[in-house]
Amino acid sequence: MPALQPSEDFAEPAPRAPDVNTVRAIRETRGYSIEKLSLTCGLAAYELADIESGKDTDPAKLRRIASALMLPEDAFIIVN
Secondary structure (H helix, E strand, C coil), X not given: CCCCCCCHHHCCCCEECCCHHHHHHHHHHCCCCHHHHHHHHCCCHHHHHHHHCCXXXXXXXXXXXXXXXXXXXXXXXXXX
């Protein structure tokens, strides 16, 4: 009997970007400016601005932001 090969049908869906206002709203609620969050999570301010505007959806960056805001790492990862 041949071994089963993984199928693309069963691959995990790619993460979607969080609602554009979600990251910004949580950042502001927690009292962070883009510059302060940039220092806390190690991303450049322009990277945070790109994420907040929906231009960047890199899951690794979203995890860093969530961690810096003391949220679960997958807080901003939305799976279809």
